[in-house]
Structures are given as structure tokens and as C-alpha cells.
Amino acid sequence: MKICVLPGDGIGPEIMAQAVRVLEALRTDGLAFEIEEAKIGGCAVDADGVPLPESTLALARAADAVLLGAVGGPQWDALPREQRPERGLLGIRKALNLFGNLRPAILYPELANASSLKPELVAGLDIMIVRELTGDIYFGQPRGIESRDGERVGFNTMIYSESEIRRIGKVAFDIARKRNRKLCSVDKMNVLECTQLWRDVMIELSADYPDVELSHMLVDNAAMQLVKNPKQFDVVVTGNMFGDILSDEAAMLTGSIGMLPSASLDENNKGMYEPSHGSAPDIAGKGLANPLATILSVAMMLRYTFNQEAAAVRIEKAVKKVLADGLRTGDIYEPGTRKVGTIDMGDAVVAAL
Amino acid sequence: MKICVLPGDGIGPEIMAQAVRVLEALRTDGLAFEIEEAKIGGCAVDADGVPLPESTLALARAADAVLLGAVGGPQWDALPREQRPERGLLGIRKALNLFGNLRPAILYPELANASSLKPELVAGLDIMIVRELTGDIYFGQPRGIESRDGERVGFNTMIYSESEIRRIGKVAFDIARKRNRKLCSVDKMNVLECTQLWRDVMIELSADYPDVELSHMLVDNAAMQLVKNPKQFDVVVTGNMFGDILSDEAAMLTGSIGMLPSASLDENNKGMYEPSHGSAPDIAGKGLANPLATILSVAMMLRYTFNQEAAAVRIEKAVKKVLADGLRTGDIYEPGTRKVGTIDMGDAVVAAL
Numbered sequence A, B: 001m002k003i004c005v006l007p008g009d010g011i012g013p014e015i016m017a018q019a020v021r022v023l024e025a026l027r028t029d030g031l032a033f034e035i036e037e038a039k040i041g042g043c044a045v046d047a048d049g050v051p052l053p054e055s056t057l058a059l060a061r062a063a064d065a066v067l068l069g070a071v072g073g074p075q076w077d078a079l080p081r082e083q084r085p086e087r088g089l090l091g092i093r094k095a096l097n098l099f100g101n102l103r104p105a106i107l108y109p110e111l112a113n114a115s116s117l118k119p120e121l122v123a124g125l126d127i128m129i130v131r132e133l134t135g136d137i138y139f140g141q142p143r144g145i146e147s148r149d150g151e152r153v154g155f156n157t158m159i160y161s162e163s164e165i166r167r168i169g170k171v172a173f174d175i176a177r178k179r180n181r182k183l184c185s186v187d188k189m190n191v192l193e194c195t196q197l198w199r200d201v202m203i204e205l206s207a208d209y210p211d212v213e214l215s216h217m218l219v220d221n222a223a224m225q226l227v228k229n230p231k232q233f234d235v236v237v238t239g240n241m242f243g244d245i246l247s248d249e250a251a252m253l254t255g256s257i258g259m260l261p262s263a264s265l266d267e268n269n270k271g272m273y274e275p276s277h278g279s280a281p282d283i284a285g286k287g288l289a290n291p292l293a294t295i296l297s298v299a300m301m302l303r304y305t306f307n308q309e310a311a312a313v314r315i316e317k318a319v320k321k322v323l324a325d326g327l328r329t330g331d332i333y334e335p336g337t338r339k340v341g342t343i344d345m346g347d348a349v350v351a352a353l
């Protein structure tokens, strides 16, 4: 197993260090892997002038899986578009063809109070958002800002082909099959032809999955229903742009985005794994960041890319144990629990393994 | 004052009847107006074969303001795109140049329990979402579904010119000036050039409004922040697509979308006024629907189009009084209050005037 580790910016290096410790602790278990580290995002811009250096991409291509911390920070915000840290992220997704983005929104019982929703509405919440990640308006051409009739005009293109829709649809139906067999496809078919095709293809595909109940929801209604009654959802599948918005909304319903991992997969289950949260420049370097989302990303990696279900579950159980033991980083702290730093939290998970 | 009334489909006619009664009750107050009624949406398709008949548009053009109930229902869902009820809505917005959509999200103290958020996070919530309504990917060309390289491809165009951005920006800044002087502009500038221009123009425009504090937020973060801490927002301005999603999310935070009016204005404050909720076909014709959002839309009409602030406030106070008196339609009912139907609720508001 070849793993490419990209710590990135902000709190990225700190949280990644703990995730790597957890991975190392599994070596004793007979898991054999090699780790290679490279730069992405702002630190790569500083070192090499570009957010996704060729050498980084080469390492990532050669690896079976990529573990990413986070990218970005205010010091790179004023750079021209092509040099901004998030271009590194978009670039690696596209280059590795990581079209299948899995974003779980899970509420751990111990953290039920962290949600801004009433406890009875979110207790036991467990949604899987499947977001298409290499198409849509993120990558569509033509795009740009130009002068027309004497004024600036900005434009982008939302676009999906039926094969792109079908392959993400399959990922979502397959996941729904392993869960509660309910799949909700989100679109805006009443306005956008692009998403009319999305709905049509999902309906066609559903013929191959008679055991999964497919429903459809308009994106504005989905944004409402997530607030009103999030537990109505099992698996949600949607395009890149709507998925960006809805997966963040769903993550925030748990109140503990510092706990949520994510996976981005290609057609052969090669994947990039990263926490759902960002680089949190305000607390970077202070040893305060929550490493659990990154540690749980390691579990997702073992499950989806390496088919090591037992090892994945072992990590997830260790995380549950430290929560049950009352350990909390600042982002999930509440009175009556014990506030710890990044390294202490890593220590505790390693011990609980 | 010429008012064009478009009851529409589903619960539209029932709720509109109560709104018109409230309006009629103000005649005694010296308000002089003419009302003309026409068809839009599914009922227009049934009668004339199109969701926005020429005669309806002519009446709407001739009027100073339009009052709309709601459009749509399952019986028209299978129609070809151009005949679906919502095309009537999109058509009239565009034809009347109603680019400025104001969607308040207000939580009435009496309805605090209706929210799915914890009471302390939403008590006193009062956000105004300003959504651009005649541009963006809703109307951008090219668009369609066609065959390319042997497969179907769906595409739409997100597009804004600087003059379109500037005119909605002005509406938002002007409203912020009359409120708490905080304006948050929402975009996805880290990915979409179209919204990079949006941000640039908002920054340019802010030079004319030194007394308003302008901030910027990415749309995915905005979807999160609305859940996490909605009271951080005063006025939010965004494009048509993001505004569709965020205004519905914000409305649902109140838990009582049956209470929320909206206004859609052109450059001369001619406007169309409608409830934020839909046509609720499941309860149509049963006398159960909540008419308050439509009644409050009348108040918005008097304020924004006719400059009759006193009359607007009178309606708003009457609505507050019936809530304080414990009257509730089914959508906002809770034990300890009195459940009433659509007509009873209209009666109560008229009496409270």
C-alpha cells in the first residue's frame, strides 16, 4: 500500500501528524505500507510557485491513496486565481479523476449538544452525501470575465454528460445498497436543463437497482429539508456545485465539522482522503486543532481503497472511545468534559487502538 | 393604485381571498385602488394552454403592483418544460424586469418553538435576503440538452454583467442602510469567474456606501453559517441560483415559512408580491392554509411600491396581534394555542386592523 501524504497549510501539518501516528500504530497489526510526503496549496506556492507542483502530482499518481490535511490561508488570498491554494485541490481532483466524493454527516451521541438543532431532530443523524467532484460548473468551458458592449461580463458553464452522471449515480446506488437503500437525488430540473438530464439519467439507472428507493428533490427544498428534518435522508447524490453547498450545510447540522472525514474516489477506488473542515489559519501552529476528522479519514481510506474493513472499524471504535472517555479539543468542548490539545488527542486515540 | 391579482394554483386562491379582504378593509382608510384578477401557472395552462397568457401579462404590465398566490401542482408535472406552471413565474419575473427579490426571514417571538434550531440561536432572528432574480444561470444562454459524441449532454450558462450586479448591489446597500448597515455578499469566487466579477463589483460599489459594512462569504460557508449562527446576518445579497437555495434555507430556520412574504421589484419599485411558500397541493381547497404570508405580502406591497408605510405597519401589527391572541393555522399550531382555518385567520386579521 503506497500512501501519499499531503499535509498542506494551516492546521494541516498538525492534524496530519496525528493521523500518520495512528496509521503507524497499525503497522504492528500486519498492515504494510509506504508513506511519501509532498507539498500542496499555499506551502507549495511558497516553495515552488504553484499550488500543485508536478512532483507532487507524480507522487500522488504513483500512490494507491492520498491523505490530505487542508489548504489555504489569508496570506495567499491576494494571489492571481491560478496560484491560489484551492487550485491545487481542484487540480489534483481533476488530474486523478476523483469524481466520487463521499461526505458523511454523522452525529456522535456524545456530541449531540454541539448541534444548533434541537437534539431530538439530530440524535443519531447519519447521512451520506455523494457529490460529483470533477464536472459541473467547477470545470465547465467556456468560462471567464470579458468585456462585452463596453462592460465586464462574468460567465461559467454548468455541464454534465450522461456518462458522468451515470458513473456517480452508480457510486451512490451502490452505497445506498450497503445502507438503508434510500437514495435522494438533488437537482433543479424545473429551471436547469443540465439537471433535467441529471434526473433523467438517475431514473434510467434506477432500473438496475430495484432494491433501492430513489427519490428526487429540488435543491432549494433540499436546503430546507436538511434544516427541517435531516433524519429523512439516508444517501443523497448531487452535482459538484449543489454538493458543495449541501454537504457543508449537512456537516454543520452535526455542530462538529471537526469530526467529519471525506473520501474522493476514482473508478478503481483509488482515493484522496481529507477532513471536511478547512485549514483554520486562526489556530494553526498552536496545538489546538481537532485531529479526529483526519484520523477518521484514515479509516475511510482503509475501508474504501484498501478493503481493510477491520482496521477501519478499529480506528472508528478508538475515536468513539476517546469521546466516551470525555476527551475534547476546543471545537467540541463543553463543560463537564476534558479539554485537550491536538497531540493529546492523538495520544489518546493511539492508546485506545 | 392598480393592483393585478394572480391567485394561481393549489392553496393560492384561498390565501389570496383573505389577502384581498385585508386590502379591501383598508379602503375605508382612504386607500384607493383598483383590482383586476387573472390566471397564471397551472390554471392558466388548463384554460389557455400556456402558464403565462398574453392577457395576464398585459394586465400585470398595466398594473402598479402584482399580488401572486402560488403556482404548481402534481397534475402539471409531466407537461413539457415550456408549459410547466413555474415557467409562468419565471416568465413574469423576466418580462416585468423584477430583478430585486427581497426575502425576509423573520422569527416571530410567538412562534419561536416552530424552529428546528435551539431557541437561543434564533430568538429575534431578522435577516433580509436580497436575491437577484432576472439573471444568472436561470436565464443564461446557451442552454439545453443535446447529443455530443454519441451521448446526451446537458448545459446551462451562469452569467452576470457588471450593470446587473451593480443594480442589485444598490438595492441591497440601500436596504442595509435602513437596517443595521451590515451587508454580506455571497459568492463562490474561489471557483467561479462569474462570481469573482460579482465580488469585484460589490467592492467597487461599497465606495458609495461608506456607512455600510460590506463583508463577503463563500456560498458553502454561508450555508453553514446560517445553521450555525444565523443572527450574525443582517442583509445578505447574492445571485439568483445561490439566492434560491439560501433564502429557502433561511426561511426554514424560522420553522414557519407560512409566515414569510416576499417582494420582487423592478427599477421603479413596481413589484410583484407573493408568499415564500408554495402551492401546497396536499391541503388545497380544504380551508386549512395559512394566509398570513400573503397578507404580509400586501404589507410589503404597500411599503415598497405605494410608499404607504403606515398602512403596511397596520397590517403587520394586526398579524402580530392575532398571533399574540393565540390563533394558529395547522402549520404553526402547537398545544396551548387555538387552531383555526384560512377564513377564520383572515377574519381575525381584518378584525385586528
Ligand SMILES: CC(C)[C@H](C(=O)O)[C@@H](O)C(=O)O
Pocket (backbone or CB within 6 Å): A086, A089, A090, A244, B190, B191, B220
Ligand atoms: C476550496 C474549494 C475549492 C472546495 C470546493 O468548492 O470544492 C471546498 O469548498 C470543498 O468543498 O472541498
Ligand SMILES: CC(C)[C@H](C(=O)O)[C@@H](O)C(=O)O
Pocket (backbone or CB within 6 Å): A190, A191, A220, B086, B089, B090, B244
Ligand atoms: C418555482 C421556481 C422556479 C422558483 C425559483 O427557483 O426561483 C422558486 O423556487 C422560488 O424560489 O421562487
